[in-house]
Amino acid sequence: MSDGTIGLVAAGFDDLSELETARRTHWGRWAAAVLIVAALALLVRAFAQGQIEWDYVGRFLTVPVIVSGIVATVEMAVCAMALGIVIGVAVAIMRLTPNPVLRGVAAGYTWLFRGTPVILQLLLWFNLALVFPTIGIPGVWSARAVDVMTPFFAALLGLGINQGAYTSEVVRAGLLSVDQGQYEAAQTIGMGRLQALRRIILPQAMRVIIPPLGNEFIGMVKTTSLASVIQYPEVLHNAENIYYANSRVIELLIVAGLWYLAVVSVLTPLQMLLERRFARGVARGRG
Template sequence: MTDRSKLAPGYDDLHGKPVAKRLHWGRWMAAGILVILLGLLVRAFARGQIEWSVVGQFFTAQAILAGIVNTMFMAVLAMFLGIVLGIIVAIMRLSSNPVLVSVAAGYTWLFRGTPLILQLLLWFNIALVFPTIGIPGLWEGRAVDIMTPFVAALLGLSLNQGAYTSEVIRAGIISVDEGQHDAASAIGMSKMRALRRIVLPQAMKVVLPPLGNEFISMIKTTSLASVIQYPEVLHSAENIYFANSRVIELLIVAGLWYLIVVSALTPLQMLLERHFSRGTARRAK
């Protein structure tokens, strides 16, 4: 029992009385509206002119599966080159050399400021500007033969990714305490060795989680390479529906494969973020 002598004057003893639960009518209404809208969407697809048997028929078609392999291969290779370029450009941006800083800033400004699809088209049609590519006197080749859809897609995606990755890596390097630089200098380390042995390993704790996000985004971004005839999954689906006119069905096939790949990689990204955030950030409760 509560000691009434300890209660503030003018207040009743509420001990033992039932607590009324608040009814969140707004939440229930919002949930109901969402369920209705979702039901209408499912109904529209179910009753629409969609041949679901065609979706099942082409879901594992050889051309679609080859497109998935090409998509993943391009995403991995372009992301790797983008990370390498990003590290180089980030170091240049943090350099005391004004020429390196200007070149790095100009590269970032150019590739972040223009649409990726435009960059892909420019690389694919670079033969209109440079008919031959190579080193004069040593080796030269026709640009139209060298700049295949694969090469153009790889250049466009990796150079664009490098511009974005450089900012992520630069932010990671800046996040490392300045005392780490001073400590490395005190024991006689050069700036580059300190960067490689001390600064970058610590910066990875900040850099790697967003890079995982960038990789998932890269998988979907490879679909833009279909405009230059690179045979990724969307381009493969387009080739099929140009032949059988089953546009929606083949787009659904491509969409399902993107969802499967991204859904498989998302838990890996979450594990990566959890691993590298230990000791540096509080976990969400």
Template sequence: MSAAAPPPFPPDISGYTIVPERHWGRWTAVVLMLVLLALLVRAFALGQIEWPYVGNFLTAPVILQGLFNTVTMSVAAMALGIVLGVVAAVMRMSDNPVLQGVAIGYSWLFRGTPLILQLLLWFNLALIFPVLGLPGLWSVRTVDVITPAIAALLGLGINQGAYTSEVIRAGMLSVDAGQYEAAKAIGMTRLRALRRIVFPQAMRVILPPLGNEFISMVKATSLASVVQYSELLHNAQNVYYANSRVIELLLVAGFWYLVVISVLTPLQALLERRFARGVGGGR
């Protein structure tokens, strides 16, 4: 009996029909999301919302002033937070146990208490220290110094510094220890090595979370309304207290927050690509 002929290799598949894979789960999810979106749009369209008021107040002077104050406070508080974060991160990685303890205590205190509580404490600092200055030389009433803007800046900036210090420390730890040793071997001081070697390499690790922190800061400025700082949400609240158009003014505030975030997001991506040049993903 003759042996059976081996099957051809590769096998002949010309007689088969290629059927594309059907992703039923994906299509079901898309349909559900579209239905939910349609219901949400319908609720806002049929709700008791006076859309002409929304359009009119988008460019109202009081709203634009609040928007300007929000952006200004975000930049100033983030700048203060970065400075404090860098100092705290360097202290945390120091060989000096006293500096380490101060940095750890700073991070523990300001990350462990609510931001709104810190804002209120700064705003009411005059209850603890009625007068600031040097006894017999110079003094000023605390209520004249700690204005709503200063209280918001101190509360937001110092709190941000505690979080930023951990972000920067993580970036510094990502740099190989050999870089520190090489800098030391050629006679660089620690601070110069940090400035010229460590931080430039650490920036690609630091920037993504730091950009996210800045975006969070823009929204966190809304908490400054508790100390009467006239940022975007505070001004919107003042308007709807007067005309009772609560939802309309909240939509206006939400719109401008989204605009600011939409501008910051691509800027963050550009910075990340710039500092990621020369490594994988830096295209």
């Protein structure tokens, strides 16, 4: 025992510093790992030996109609998410305003669109002409609803307005995460409420808003598949049209699944980079 450790051993007790630490064998972990690997092996074997024509998967993976479908999917996801963010920010601000009327309207909007299925909302927008044959501004502009509510526009409204309800809660949580003192400091230097939100509160809230918002966007890419029920030509709808003709159902579903995985695989690292960008100031402040 070295001189440096003599003072660390209490009188009447043995020095245990030289004893080797026994490592515990986690048999449960090993058993779980073996079972998982075996299940994956059986799953791969089932797909490899099943009645799946993998040549069709490779053949239809890059056909123009599938590629145009994935382009339409990404386009709809971007447009609907942009609409959802605009609505969500506005509704979140309304939820935090002292005006009881605005708070009630915002709460009712969130309750309605979060409480009904997305596919139901898509069908309602697409069939709006059954309720309002003509839409527009009286004396200024009017048109037949059946001409206005195209699959693209109906999908945009259905997905975007629904997303706005969820985004509003994400933004509201981010705004509430900012210390109340920031609001008070903005008021002391003469800033109005909206100016303080734009220049002080929202920039600080972004580090809380960005991670769930990125997840919402990735979810939106997959949610666009529901627009196939109103004939919007996204990738799943186009894959369905092909397998209705050649009966290669599983092969075309695998093609659509691979494209969804590819898009999500590209978006995930982009989301991580965006999160790091907005978290840099926090990291420096803590250091």
